[in-house]
Amino acid sequence: MINPVKSATEELKKLIGAALEKIAAESGADASALPKFTVEIPADKSHGDFATNAALASAKALRSNPRKIAEGITANISLEGTSFEKVEIAGPGFINFFLSKSWFGNVVTDILNESTRYGRTDTGAGKKILLEFVSANPTGPMHVGNARGGALGDCLASVLDYAGYNVCREFYINDAGNQVNKFGKSLDLRYMQLNDPANAEFVKSFGTDTEALCHAVYDDTERFPMPDDVYLGVDIITHAKNFTDINGDKYYSVSEEERRAALVDYALPINIKNLELDLGKYRIIYDNWFHESTLHNDGSVQRIIEKLKASGYTYEQEGALWFRSTELGDDKDRVLVRANGVPTYFVPDIAYHYNKLAERNFDTAIDILGADHHGYIPRMKAAMKALGVDENRLDMVIMQMVMLIDKDGNPIKLSKRSGKAITLVTLLEDIPIDAARFFFNLREANSQFEFDLDLAIEQSSQNPVYYVQYAHARICSIIRNMRGKGIFADESKADLTLLTAPEEIELIRALAVLPNTVDMAARDYDPSKITRYAIDLATLFHKFYDKCHIMGEAEELMQARLMLCTAVKTVLKNVLDMLKVNCPDKM
């Protein structure tokens, strides 16, 4: 794995560390008492390619002033044979290092050699991560929040993969419990309405136009009243109608229990299939779809209750079984089994996480959660602790809500009752997939963002994603034009030391930083660092393009710039691949 910045940083740390030890020894100070120092890339380019605060940080331990220490350090460092060609002391005692020309040239050749592998690191060391995201309820269509969660989760999985982790993308299907009961009840009510003899004429008047009928039923709350505790969406009516088309009214007179079961057995698999299809259109392919029902069927839920009881962290009160989570860092105790004997949702969830970490042995499990579920973190960690699983192996990424606003800045209500809820599907009909995936990863998960839906649709052509794609298309165009004139890449004729224009140096620096950026994005579970990297790189390329010509330059320079362009093209491609965003050759 090639990481030019990391190699240079480590090289520098060794040089500085050795010099410091020498100074400490000479002055009789204790070398082990020296504090840690940092090596970083300064914001201001005039401060060199790398800077260290070693002299400032060690001032106390060495009982000397920083500038003097800095002089000592530089006097004890020989740059010969290193990646650096110049060192200087600046400000209160910073030491600035300047990379040699050959280092920049090597970055370009390294990238061309590494090709599609460039950007990958081995930081994760193959550790197994289970990343669960979206996990929308299969009782209805996905909404805008799922669009963000999907883009975030899928790109995070890619980032972790690039950082050397072994990632499994998983969708947890809540196909059991109260949600499903409510789903059955909703379907049942609609089925009964549609098959009520009193409504026969009305239903018949729509003929085969199911969609019109469903909307008419939806709007006619007088004729088709619905209680509060059921799903009201049109999709429920559509299921009931389609079920009726297949089975007629033969379930009209059977027991409610039998009818509900039949309706759920019919509609739930369809919904699950649709989730898979819709997410697939969004370029999200899961490695595994985990059914909650399996945890009930194979006894896991019951076993978890026994395990928790055995842990000693449970007690009974008012007929219910409680989890003493307060003692494990939660702010209150939680009910595990209700007085009526039915476990709360919490128990299968514990069983699920236990399954991930203790039974399937993932090193780490990551959940992407909506901010409204943040209170769930301490209780799940508490449960893992009680079960003897290291709670640090469970990580939660909190994703703030997406607030849709209209042109006037008024929030668009996502009420299901209004029937105007914006689904993931309709959103993706309006916004190109590339733009949506990129857009939703422009900001950190934990920043809530409002977005103007009208603007997102209207301005899709000025979305940053096009800016990045344009850079790639431009490079492809250059290469095409050169080929058209019979000019081909020939590395043996290139002289990379000619790449000295500020635009070229900046561009190479940005190329070099990709593996570090991947590591940081993985460390912070933050794919937005990658989208911003892509934008930064595109910016630097556009600047380079404006300033530096390729065709028409002397052979050695032309070939060197062509290599640089190819390296940029490679990196843009790798980065957009990571985000699963298209990378067009022409725009």
Add this chain to the structure above:
RNA sequence: GCGCCAUUAACUCAGCUGGAUAGAGUAACUGCCUUCUAAGCAGUAAGCCGCUGGUUCGAAUCCAGCAUGGCGCGCCA
């Protein structure tokens, strides 16, 4: 009331986990297409980094308190 998260340019956001003169993109204004894609580039203007203290060589960054906003605090999921 308690907890979590936020607060940086007119707007949307970065700021590499404590470093040097706080940065981008939008929007506004001004330039640049007879040579590789103007979906581009260059420039101008715009800041009490929410407020007040503390920690130290050094704070947008760490700590405490306060203010404002969002979200949670069910034998719902």
